[in-house]
Amino acid sequence: MSKSLDGVTMIPPEKRARHDNEDSLSELPDCVLLHILSFLNSKYAVQTCVLSTRWRYLWKRIPTLILHSSKFSTMKRFATFVTRILTRRDSSVTLHALDLQRMGIIETKLLKVILNYVCSHNTHIQRLGIDFTADSCPIMSCVSKCRALTSLKLSIHPTCYMTESLFPESLNVPLLTSLDLTHFTFCGGENGCAEPFSAFTKLNSLVISNCKVKDAQILSISSETLVDLIMHSFSFKFPKTKLSTPSLCTFTFTGRPVQKICGNGLSSVRQVNIDAKDFPALMEYALVLLTWLQELVRVESLIVTSTTLQVLSLVPDLLEVKFTTLCNLKSLEVELIPFHYDSLLYMEKAVLKKVAAKSRKEAAKLRKAFKAGLRPSPIPDGIVDFLLQNSPSAKVNITTAHPSSFNLNQVEESVKGVKNISYCSQFAAHASPASAAESASAAVPASAAKLEVKTHDIEMVIA
Known part of the structure; x- marks a missing residue:
């Protein structure tokens, strides 16, 4: 047995x-x-x-430790596993990478054990990922000792909105090429700018999510080597982002377009991905979004969500604006995102306000239609043509992961003037439930239906 x-x-x-x-x-x-x-x-x-x-x-x-608490039935078992694997691992083998994810507040004792272990391998560890919740964290003092780091991903979730994780003004990790930060605060200097990344002379990829700026009005991102920039946030607490990034090729943004972009901005970017949130939908956000698009001198690929186009449509007399940019656009992809209830109310209110500025009669008709169940078109009329005014031959692709939430006829009507356009296969699959079921069945290997691996009860084997 x-x-x-x-x-x-x-x-x-x-x-x-x-x-x-x-x-x-x-x-x-x-x-x-x-x-x-x-x-x-x-x-x-x-x-x-x-x-x-x-x-x-x-x-x-x-040489790599991937420690995720989601793989364990209880946090106690996770803590026990981490402690044992660190103490029983061959100490003569250098640690090259550590990826720690602890759901919820991490135990102080466990964190101390982990950070001490990282420091004991500080001259060799190249990739470090830390994700947990804590009031205060000594993680930066540990990171500053890891001079061989090439990739750093830190996500320190605060226990309350008053808690701050300060990112040091100068961090000496000269080999760093990839940096991913979530819930950090960048402090400003005497010039009124926060410049947290100037010391990273080899930085290639930068991701900042839900970060804040303290004692400054401008977040300055200056790098000769930066190629990819990703910004995720619903509200940055500063008005401007200054970009001095001549090598930047890809720019991705998710959230509320609050900050104006200055410096050489987005002039070198070739691919742009924007998901502007429509809750709340404000004209100020729309005007900022328009200034971003007017900076895209070299962009070849533009990916936007339908909510982004909804926000953009709030610009007064938008379709009369003449671009001098978007001349090199080769492809435009629009991802249709369903309205949430609150977002829908905000958008309807914003659309009514815009229509009422021109005609109260038309606004009254539209208000009545909304009450009767009409929903705003996911793609505002004429806006795709507006984006293609300097690149009419660019390919347009309409995609969605939620085909049941949209009326394809309504979508087609809103882009009827566009010639080079295609639609994702989900629309056709949704129109034929049987074919959709067949596609789903075909996507799963036949062997997978017979295979059942039960590992949820296996927490640890350390002989």
Whole structure:
């Protein structure tokens, strides 16, 4: 009968021996097996020790630790697993990467153990990812010691809105090429600007989410090497973003377009992705969004959501604006996003206000239609033609993950003047439920229907 260790069913020795004779994977050299195991969550990597005697201690020499609490049934089991794997891992093997995700508030004792372990490998660790909730965190003092870092991802969620995680004005990690920050505060200097990234001379990719600026009016992003910039937020607490990024190729934004972009701005960008939130929909946001589009001198690919177009449509007399940009546009993709109830009310109110400024009679008709159940078109009339005024031959693709939320005829009517246009297959699939079911069935391999792997009860194997 099999034995159990920490809730894990162990394979009897006689069965292991039988498997050893048929296991060609185990004949691979250690370096190959360790490379394969580096891609696994550490919980599953440790579980491979039950496969055979060949695998029993391999997990101790994996150079990567992926520790996610979502893979454990309780936080206590997760904490126990993390503590044990750090103490029983082969200390002579350098740690190259650590990815920690702890749902909720992390225990102070556990955090201290993890950070001490990272510091003990500070001269070799290259990739570090930390994601948890805490009031205060000594993580930056640990990061400052890791001079070999090339990739850093930090998401320190506050327990209340008053809590701040300050990002240091100068962080000496000279090899850093990728930086991803969530819920951080950047402090301003004497010149009225916050310049938190100027020391990263090799930075290639930057992601900032729900970050704030303190004691400054401008967030300055200055980098000769930055290629990709992603900004996620529903409200940045500063009015301007200054870009000095001559190599920037891709710009992605999600949230409320609050900040004006100055400096050389978006003039070098080739691909732009914008998802402007429509709750609340304000004319101020629409005007900022328009200034962004007027900066796109070299853009070739523009991806926007329908809510972005809804916000943009609030610009007074928008269709009469003449662009000098968007001349090199080769493709325009519009992703249709369903209105949430609150967003719908805000958008209807904003549309009525815009129509009423021209004709109260037309506004009264529209108000009556809204009450009768009419919904604003997901793509405002004429707005796609407006974006293509300097690139009429650009390809247009309409996509959605929610085909049941839209009337295809209404969508087609709003872009009827566009010639080079295509629609995603979801619309056709939704029109034919049977074909949709067949497509879904075809997408799943037949073998998957017969395969059932039960690992939710397996929390840990550390011999």
